[in-house]
Amino acid sequence: MPPLYRLLSLRYLVHRWDRAALIVASIAIGVATLVSSRILNQCLETAASQTTTPLGGSDLYVSNGELGVLRTVADDIRAAQIPGVKSVQPLVVERVYVAGGDNRAAVLVGAELSLHVLDSDNPFKARFVRTLENNWTTARLALTRRLVVLSKALFDDWTTRRTGPEDPFVVKYGTREVECLPIGYIEYEDGSPMAALGRNVVGMEIGQAARFVRPGPPPAAAALVGGSASEAAWDTFAPIRVNRIDIVLEPGADAIAAQLAVRAVTADRAIVKTPSAQGQSTQEIVSGLQIGFALCSAGAMIVGLFLVYNALSVTVAERRHDIGILRSLGATRWQIVWLFGSMALVLGLLGAACGVPVGIVMARTILGQFREELGAMFVNPSADPAWPTLATLVLAVLAGVATAVFAALIPAVQAATQDPADAVRRVPGVAGGVWKLAHRAACSALIAGGVAMILTRHDLPPRVGSFGGLMFALVGLLLAAPIIVSLLVRFTHPLLRRVLPIEARLAADNMIRSPGRTGVVIGALAAGVAVMVQTAGVGRSNEEPVVRWLDEVIQADRFVFAGNLTEAASSQTPMDSHVREELARLPGVEGVVGIRYIRPEYNGTVVFMVAIDALSYAEETVKRVPGNKEGLAKLHALPRGNVILVSENFALKHGIKPGDTVTLPGPRGPVALTVLDTIRDYSWTRGTIFIDRAVYAALFQDYLVDVFHVYLSAGAGGAAGESTAGGDAVATFAANRGLNVQDRPTLRRFLAELINRVYTLAFLQQIVVGVVAALGVVTALLISVLQRKRELGLLLAVGATPGQVVRTVLAEAVLMGAFGTVLGVLFGLPMEWYILRVVLVEESGFVFDLIVPWRQGIGIAVGAVAVATLAGLLPALHAIRTRITDAIAYE
Secondary structure (H helix, E strand, O other): OHHHHHHHHHHHHHHOHHHHHHHHHHHHHHHHHHHHHHHHHHHHHHHHHHHHOOOOOOOEEEEEOEOOEEOHHHHHHHHHOOOOEEEEEEEEEEEEEEOOOOOOEEEEEEEOHHHHOOOOOOOOOEEEEEOOOOOHHHHHHHHHOEEEEEEHHHHHHHHHHOOOOOOOEEEEEOOEEEEEEEEEEEEEOOOOHHHHHOOOEEEEEHHHHHHHHOOOOOHHHHHHHOHHHHHHHHHHHOOOEEOEEEEEEOOOOOHHHHHHHHHHHHOOOOEEEOHHHHHHHHHHHHHHHHHHHHHHHHHHHHHHHHHHHHHHHHHHHHOHHHHHHHHHOOOOHHHHHHHHHHHHHHHHHHHHHHHHHHHHHHHHHHHHHOHHHHHHHOOOOOOOOOOOOHHHHHHHHHHHHHHHHHHHHHHHHHHHHOOHHHHHOOOOOOOOHHHHHHHHHHHHHHHHHHHHHHHOHHHOOOOHHHHHHHHHHHHHHHHOHHHHHHHHHHHHHHHHHHHOOHHHHHHHHHHHHOHHHHHHHHHHHHHHHHHHHHHHHHHHHHHHHHHHHHHHHOOOOEEEEOOOOHHHHOOOOOEEOOHHHHHHOOOOEEEEEEEEEEOOEEOOEEOEEEEEOHHHHHHHHHHHOHHHHHHHHHHHHHHHOOEEEEEHHHHHHHOOOOOOEEEEOOOOOOEEEEEEEEEOOOOOOOOEEEEEHHHHHHHHOOOEEOEEEEEEOOOOOOOOOOOOHHHHHHHHHHHHOOOEEEEHHHHHHHHHHHHHHHHHHHHHHHHHHHHHHHHHHHHHHHHHHHHOHHHHHHHHHOOOOHHHHHHHHHHHHHHHHHHHHHHHHHHHHHHHHHHHHHHHHHHHOOOOOOOOOHHHHHHHHHHHHHHHHHHOHHHHHHHHOOOHHHHHOOO
């Protein structure tokens, strides 16, 4: 049989290469989406892991999130001599910038160098190469500069750029710069935990690193007391903190007993976690993105499955005569199934082979669009997507092949079960009662199962019910499209017969006779329209209130920050708080508001804390937005003590109401904060806490600032881009200190572009669905032309013009586009409501009103009908090329 399969399958594929290319393309689209989502998910997991557990590999972690842990806690754990504890390793891990060249970002690792790097057998699996010469110049420089160890790539770049032996290696953190003396570089072995941090790593002794990344004593104290004395006094007032403490246990040690013992030593000064618990909070943030990527890939595979099914149905329709001859000559039903299955297997392999490289390009393109935003969320700025793993490649191949083979099963089985005499006559077959019953049972089960999952989502694992139920229900509705289309056409048929011309009536009659063929395509069109309507509606429902909120809260004339605009709302590039007083003294400056952003852990997730100069912000904003006095009045109570305001979504998501207490981890122990009231805010999907910055600094020993809002005096602001005294003074001040400054229009434009990029990505994915649906229209109408070959020939024989035949086929395409659009709108609006009122509320706590996207909906509807009409041109032209004698003799 193999030679026969090659003769019948491969020769047919060569002859119908365009249809084979269509099937390969549909499989490739699904596989590419799957591969790109897997790569992006792997990238997000790696970035999240490097943020919560950089240099991982320890058995226990002692941390307080971004708030840090006192270094003395590590000394206390060592002094306790806990059984089973092999080593206690405090670490500082922060993002810094390297001055000179391209001002590139790097990861600062503060560690006990004698233990971690200089030893030959170190847990970092890093080989140290000493490059510093022993001479008087080196000794003199070592007295005034901090000693650092660089990664090989960073060391090579520095040696290439420097012009003399005394050129320093300058590291920047916010407004602070430090001159360093590289003593060598490190090379990573295979499996080194430091390799995951990228090519730009700066290693520093932990004490020096901790002092570098924290604010120093106020300038007045340093000038009065003296440099070294003020530093010593400042160490007592604001003790040195590290990001976390890693604990490695002896082989075979009791991990639970060791964790309890370490917890007893740390008391309430820090939280002791296992590796899985340490990364859970950050992973919970990115899991929503990961699920979104996974759903996109699943949707592409499902739509591709229906397209392959449609394309293979064309093959069955074209080869019914060949199948009848084979069955008459003794071919078994299994051999017929294998004939189509093997062809689908080959096409699936080709589609997977084409989809993998496309998926890699898609992942890198998507990551490039959001590189800065992801970099601001995570410590490692070089979060490049990895190459697909072996598991991803195997999954991609299996998914492509399984989709093609599964889509070929129904046409193959239908072809095998037909009577040989009917197949030889080339008349279109009719699905039997068993197929109809199985189809309706499958649709009912999927829809009912999806609805049940949604209703019982609170009893299921997180997101399984809300997302999984939606996918099951949509697939069930897509499968049920032939039934729904049959009912719609029969319901509207009397009206269509009265108002439509003869060509359109013939098209409607044909749709009634073949609901299974047209229903699949209309379902694919409806799916594309529904997703577009849902995305447009959700986008408008989100964008309009968020933009109004931004217009209210962003009232400053200038914004001063270190780093770039994306990092301004993170804690990656902080500044010293005394910059506020310097800005306030500039001519033309009316007020300055300092804001510190921090992400502490609360209730098992990472929340957003905004420490703001509450009174100054309220006073300056009320001058520009007088209608918001009630909301701004809530800020006046913040400086009075350990009180906070929480965002409305924080209260809803965490079950908090005014008067409740929110407890956050602090460097000296838990900090209890009383909730005064709620406030509208859209900053963070897990909820936002507002606290006065002076109160925050006293409670959490954090005196840094991430961004300054500068309010210029009346007449000093001017229009955007206009040179004014106040604006020029702020710009000069920022330039002299290596800071960035932006005006209000630029910031608003940046935020608007960020929102648009998110929804542009979603619409691009839906365009893929639309293209697939359009290809489905082509294949469906090709089937129609093949099955109606005799009918179309008779029309031409009795005097119908080729134009009338073309209009008949095009009318069917227009009707399919119209029905698909109607169903898409009917499905899309409930989907929008579900996303807004169920998914978004449960995911973020944000409650948005449903806004119907009328303008976008009309454009989507017109586009869908136009695409369907254009897709019908090829089958229409194919229909008029049929010879009348061949068509009449077709049976």
